Amino acid sequence: MTEKIFKTESGSIHYWINTKAENSKLQLVFLPGLTADHRLFDKQIEFFKNRYPVFVWDAPAHAASWPFKMNFSLKQKAQWLDEILKQNKFDNPVIIGQSMGGYVGQMYAELFPQKLKGFVSVDSAPLQRKYMTAIEIWLLKRMEGVYLHYPWKSLLKQGSNGVSTTEYGRKLMLDFMMTYDGDQKRYASLAGHGYKILAEAIEENLPYEIKCPAMLICGTKDHAGSCIRYNKAWHKKTGIPLHWIKDAGHNSNTDKPEEINQLILSFLETLV
Template identity: 70%
Template sequence: MNEKIYRTQCGNIHYWINMAQGSGNITLIFLPGLTADHRLFDKQIEYFEGKYNVFVWDAPGHAKSWPFKFDFSLLDKAKWLDDILCRENIHYPVIIGQSMGGYVGQAYSELFPNKLKGFVSIDSAPLQRKYVTEIELWLLKRMEPVYRYYPWKSLLKTGIKGVATSSYGRKLMYDIMMIYDGDQKRYAQIAGHGFKILAEAMEANLPYKIKCPAQLICGEKDHAGSCIRYNKAWHKNTGIPIAWIKNAGHNSNTDAPKEVNSLIVKLINEL
């Protein structure tokens, strides 16, 4: 994987890429969730590198993509992603987004519906306004103080056990969160801004239709927000296939990497 930098008016985005299979072939675009970084997909990169072109980033403001001004929208993230894909001559992107990464994927599909060739949602949820309540939107826009004043040790414990069930997944999330040890303000900014732009994207009430082959994945023990409820409704309303991962939490790709990888392969084979 080659580390590269894309410069925006708000800051630099660090990403890792391997295009050894050539630009005429499928490229798997791995997008980590809110507060996570590129390491969230280590098990996927390890499996797919050498078989397909692969890409993963530290989202704006996260990990190495710092410093960064928090004055961008979810659609801005999708536009920057497209700028990077164009720069790297990527013509057949398949977005695999975990949680917030899945929302970025839906925003990308809204802006560039003919570019996206495949979409895998891992413990994410639909971006359409109809799925969320008024109180959920109200809370999403007011989360930064919660993360700023919540005791760090308790936040660390909750953040680790709340997203993963496996020892590997929990250790990985611990390592990721420890980047912000001693700088809880930055962690709170990342989380607060992320939830805020998510709410704003939902309030925009855009179609956010997925027009390419897609796969929904959700851990049976995903207790992050109302993820299970959202995915049941998403599957019911759209008919997009859904796979429930036994004993997996919100980061099901770290709790059950083999199963998630096989589902990604299945989607690729259908393209």
Template identity: 60%
Template structure:
């Protein structure tokens, strides 16, 4: 993602629209014309922006531990907080963030080790971690505030861990499923990164959605 790994340093002035357009450019450059997007957490939001900017481009969309971007789902308090997360991540003790970030997103040792290794990239540079995190949350708030329809016309599958503790993902997943009829699969005992807590089950769900998308092309 922009600002991470070898893309650093990267100006944090981009939006989710920018990320969706960059994603499409990468897909086109590599010759993809029929594809299913799979988005986990932030990826689920970018996928919705992608569908908004490029209607009809998706053959299917799998949303893992993410939430809808329509304004009606989020409270004013949640939206207010999203814009102010950078100082929270900047001033909380790093070891506490590392512990909570690791245990808060996964329930398995495998999933927690992966998260810990990702967070340790920023060990000793908490301001960079806070800036990247804060920018991500601000982008999310700005995307929600556009009041776009973010309608999805391709086959959609919602996946959520029953132990997901990130924000209100479980509440959002239930409401999204209820309001749209999109199938919702609960991954038992999995956290926010349910694809790392139960990879075989999540992969099987993705395969089923892809099979459905193939039949419609």
């Protein structure tokens, strides 16, 4: 994997990419969730990097992609992503987005429906307004203060234990959070801004229709928000196949990487 930098007016985005692979007809774009970084997909990158061209980033304002002005929208994130993919000739992208990464993927599908060749949601949820209550959107806009005043040690414990059911997954999330150790204000700002732009994207009430082949993945022990409820409704309303990952948490790709790698591989083979 080669680390590269994409400069924007708000800051520089760091990403890692490998363009040489057995099958170059599709390119895999891995998008980590809020406050996580590119390491979230280590097990997937390791598995796929010789099979398909692969990309993963530290999302704007995350980890190495800092300093970064918190003045961007979810739409801008998807537009920056498209510019990076064009620069690297990722012309047939398949987006695999975990949590917030799944929302970025849906925004990309809204803006560039003709480009996206496949979409995999990992413990994410639909962007369409009809799935979310008014109180949920109201709360999303007010999360920065919660994270700012929550005791840091408790936040570290709950943040890492709450998203994973395995030692590997919990340790990885703790490592992500320790990036912001000693600067809780930055962590709160990062999380708060992420939830805010998510709420604003939902309120735009765009179609957010997935027109390419898609697959939903969700851990049976995913207790982040109402992820399980959202995925059940998403599957029921759209017919998009939904795969439950037994005993996995919100970061199911770190809890059951082998199972998820095989699901993604099978999905890709249907596209090829």
